Structures are given as structure tokens and as C-alpha cells.
Amino acid sequence: MGFWKSLFSSSDAPAVSKTLQVEGYVGDAASDRPNSRIFFSTDRDIDLYELEELCDAVGWSRRPLRKVKKAIQHSFLVVSMWEQRGTQRRLIGFSRATSDHAFNATIWDVVVHPDFQGKGLGKALMRQVIKKLRSEDISNITLFADPQVVDFYRNLGFMSDPEGIKGMFWYPD
Secondary structure (H helix, E strand, O other): OHHHHHHHOOOOOOOOOOEEEOOOOOOOHHHHOOOEEEEEEOOOOOOHHHHHHHHHHOOOOOOOHHHHHHHHHOOOEEEEEEEEEOOEEEEEEEEEEEEOOOOEEEEEEEEEOHHHOOOOHHHHHHHHHHHHHHHOOOOEEEEOOOHHHHHHHHOOOOOOOHHHOOOOOOOOO
């Protein structure tokens, strides 16, 4: 639980600006990509085609762009991660959360471009999302994870079925 304790006891609130420097980035972006810097944004004005390309890069199924746009508009929080090289900006990570604005939030659509995986950027993205949710006094944070990424989230302090809680789902026939 050291990860959670470090997030919850932190006295430094996230920046109010919509652009944040990457905290906890592991790796040397300069060695991989000269003149490159990585930053976060909470701006919702994201090019949906660029987001679709990012999702394609990790093999996600395509979703109707009108629904993706609506999901972003109705999310409590949107965090995108960008690589800046000179004047060029590239979307390399994304996540969003829905919430009741009081107690609960659920994290959705966590994605990091394969070229940037394994460098600590997914962890940095999740830390930004959790920090922002905690700064809004959200104490119950959930997410859904594909089997191949369960260990990634476990290493961040998430637990499967804490206290015997079982998720339930309803799907149309």
C-alpha cells in the first residue's frame, strides 16, 4: 500500500493549469527521442482521429467516433499524455474517469502507445489520474482491466475483489 499512501498523503496538489510535466517518468526520453519532452494535459479538446490511431496502435476495437466524443464530454476527468518534439505534438497516452462527483470514480480507456510502453509512462499517467481524483476528494477509485494488464494495476495498488466485493454486469440480449 506504499503507492496509495504516497498519493494520499502528498501535500502538493496537482497544478491548476491544464498542462502538467510528467512526474515519475522512468527512462530517458532524450536518449530515445532527441529534443523530446513528455507532458500531460487535462484539456478535452482532443483530435478524435488521433485518439483512434492511438487505440488502433494497441489493437483496440474501433468505436463510433460520435460515441467516443460523447464519452469524453461526459467524463469527470480526461488526462492525455503528449510527446513534444520541436513544434510537433503527438498523442501517446490517454485515460478518462467517470464519477458521482462525491465518493466514487471509475477509470476507463487507459492507453499508452506501444513505442512508449515499458518506460514508466503508464504508471505516470495513472498517478496523474489518481492524484487529480484524490484532489477532488474522491476516495473510491475502480477500474476494469483486461487479463494481460491486471499485474500492471496490481503493482499500482489496485486489488481484485477487495473485501469480497463482486462486480456485476448487465448486457442487452
